[in-house]
Amino acid sequence: MEQLLLLLIFLPLLGALVTAFSGNAAKHVALVSAIVSLALALVMVCNFTPDASTQFMVNYPWIHDLGINFHAGVDGISMITILLTNVLVPLIILASYQHNYKSSNAFFALILFMQTGLLIVFTSLDAFLFYIGWEAALIPIYFICAVWGGKDRIKVNMKFFVYTIAGSLFMLLGLIYLYLQNPAHNFDIQAFYNLNLDSVQQGWIFWAFFIAFAIKMPVFPFHTWQPNTYTEAPAAGTMLLAGIMLKMGIYGVIRWLLPIVPTGVQDWGHVAIILSVIGIVYASLIAFTQKDAKRLVAYSSIAHVGLISAGIFALNTQGMQGAMIQMLSHGINVVGLFFVLDIISSRLKTNRISELGGIAKQAPILAITALIIVLGTVALPGTNGFIGEFLLLIGVYQYNIWVAVFAGLTIIFGAVYMFRMYQNIMLGKTNDLTITFTDVKGSEKAVLYTICALIIVLGVYPKPVLQLSEASVQHLIEQVTQKLTSVN
């Protein structure tokens, strides 16, 4: 079973190498690689025992003198994020089929390269390895956005890159500090968990980590790189960023922040929750009047991620489990939304809402699938979004009623901006521009149908997914609360 995890992590890298040298067949090679990765992830799920233990563990010495090991493993929380990554990557590759990118071999190779980085982040049990994966995932996405993005891409990307690197450096400082405090002088996560830091130390580490993760998600007020980057990135880049990469931040909080500095969380977690909830209301309101659909979805993503972040810091099973399934659901839904917008902009060369309208008449299949994705996004019961939002809200509610009331505004506001957008794009009369619109076909249909099926299946029968992470989540919460009670 050891080989399984190594294979899972490095298969995409191999795929990337082959893709890079396969010329015009690149997209097919990349798709095959991604589908094999998905199959591997499913094999892993089937062999996974849904308890709190870490499974498929690998541990090889790497840089011995510094106590750095290639140490990785999978628990329920990692399992969800692995699924997220390996389900979305093939969809994102297939969604890029409609474009004829120049140097498409490089483009698809970078996607697969990024997949390896992401999988390292989601499985590593060694802080150094985690950091390597964290930055390794950033490099390909930087090039994807900077080479294949919109006309403002260079400037926008510069900011994105510098901003996230700055955040990562805080985290790196925190990790090195922890390493120095560690008597065993290694980067082992368990050793970090066992450290006895006082509340001042924990406070510093909390903020060093939180800023890095908050920039990645992003949480208000660390979000200003995000709307421009999402808008300027090529569709696949936006999907990778919003669908998978931001979950690195969420995962980081769960794996590296909560258990290492529980006292820091106790002291400062309420600030994180307040910022998250401000982000929900603030970003939702901004989404109300956005003129560009892609930017609207970008802001809506800030709101949705704010709720996930609040649910995690609420530190209870419902909130945390809600975060787990919502990571998956948000990934699926946001990829769906950006794909619908990409279909529109690749046909009509615009995502400006005011220029669209009446597309439903021309493209009923696109309209129906887009509606299902919108319904998932606004968390209609029976869709995947409801399971996550319901659990998150009930989790946040148990933390504080008023926080839940404000966070709950997303139920209303989400419906406002999503249905406004849907109406203005799809409904009403067709205009001179949209009259030329042709309905989806081929690979587009395949992506949309898959996304819609996932939305409904997860919404109707979420139990298998919830079960994957339940034990690990409960273990994590116990770990944190025990550490807290032993301190007090």
Added chain:
Amino acid sequence: MIIDLVWLVPLIPLIGFIINGLGRNTLSKGLIGFIGSSVIFVSFAISVGIFLALGSDANKSHEVFLFDWISAGKLHIPLSFLVDPLSAIMLLIVTGVGFLIHIYSIGYMHSDEGFGKFFSYLNLFIFFMLLLVLGSNYIVMFIGWEGVGLCSYLLIGFWYTNSSYASAAKKAFVMNRIGDLGFLLGVFFIFTTFGSIEFSKIFPQAANMLPGDHTIALIALLLFIGACGKSAQLPLFTWLPDAMAGPTPVSALIHAATMVTAGIYMIARSNLIFDLAPLIQHVIAIVGLATAIVAAIIALTQTDIKKVLAYSTVSQLGYMFLGLGVGAYNGAFFHVITHAFFKALLFLCAGSVIHALHHEQDMRHMGGLRKKLPVTFITMLIGTIAIAGLPPFSGFFSKDEILAHVYQHDKVMWAIAVFGAFLTAFYMFRMLFLTFYGKYRGTHHSEEKIHESPKSMTIPLIVLAVLSAFGGIIGVPEALGGNHWLSHWLSPVIKHTGESPDHATEYALMAVSVVGVLISIAVAYGKYIKQSHVPAPDEAKRSVLANLSYNKFYFDEIYDALIRKPLDAISVFFYKIVDNKIVDGIVNSFGWGTTEASKGLRLMQSGNVGFYIFMMVVGIISLLLYTYLSL
């Protein structure tokens, strides 16, 4: 046992939705109509079986477990159904009235290009409505609750190329969502208070509690906010009149007979909780009464036949809430049933008129249709009498039951409510007279084409007319020699229901309302038949009150000015100023600061060797000083 097969009741319409949804462009209209209607009929037949089985069963509460839906920690939400007297009777209404409206739609929608889509949506609606009714906990109920909202959205915006229709659909969804947040928060409180969200775990605990608990009051208030959205009560009622943009069978099914009564159903289901919150009951009674009166006043001057019926629905829902507020759960639910009959009938009749007049809805262009549409006329007359509340038609019994309880509760509220009932009789007969009496006011050309609707439409009208006429039989009060079957039937669910006055008072109350209603009809007769009065055109000058009524008390304009516009302005302010200038400005200032600092530092590299040596000396002295001082 048939009760264990209850899951078939929602499943079969869902299958109908899938078949018609997939085959909407390929199947023939006849087949689509057949599938769409027969799935509902099968559900109805099973519902009848369940109803009969429950009647002969000593156990009046059956839970049918399907599977674990959501579970996290202590929170377990099974997908399971509850069959008890309340849900069993609701099943009959939803599938029974639903079936008639499906049949009617075959005729009404026959020439619409979206025929297949329409039937698939209608089936989906029935599916969600049945989930709402059958859920054994608040969250399964909530699936149905929001699901019917979705179908309402889809069907209001059925003709979506008209952007005002699409806007009406969105408005309905958003306003419902405001209520839904209240509902969800209420459920959260229930979960933390009772440790469960299952009806069977909550209500036995509630039955042992004493009134006055603050948390329970909050739960009741939040659930009521949810009901306000779905059942179109003040201040969340403005979506319902706009919802008339949907095809008329939709107005009959969703926006009159079933979905909008979900709030009443939910409160009746939770009656044990509401009994513990007398203050909130009082609030409900006031809101219900205010809604009933405000909507009735608006209905007085409307000229669109469907708008009159829409406001009358809002008003009647107000009466139901008034009933709930005074503890008359039976009366309120009785009115849900009779209202389902006569309001579905009235809408379908209006649809028949609209169909005959080729989509004319303005009563100013109608008139004299009595002879041309005889079946529609007679059935609509029956519906009108039923809603006006003349004995022995169904509305009389249910409305008077509510009014009698209100009288016991508060005489002033009773007086206002009875006054509202007089208004109801007036505006309903105004509608009837304007539509069917006098001379035809449309163009001569259109007059020739007027024809009675096909059988598929008139037969449902006749069936509903019979139900509207005699449906009251299930709740004839003791004062009139009945034994009120309905309250006996519901007694396992609804334990306490407010006290009714003694028989002498009850007779007097009935007499007041019957006489008042007759006078109202006479006034309407005098104005619209004797004087052949026709409502003025839109731009005519009106008295202040008439103007308020005609313009719906400017609710939409007020909401626009107080909520929508400020929020949009905040949105622009947050985006342009706060986000782009302030938050991002701070971020950019770091970048700017770095660049500026480097510009300054760059100047130190002047190439002047003397300056370098000077700086070196300063550095060495500083180091020495530092070492010296720290020793």
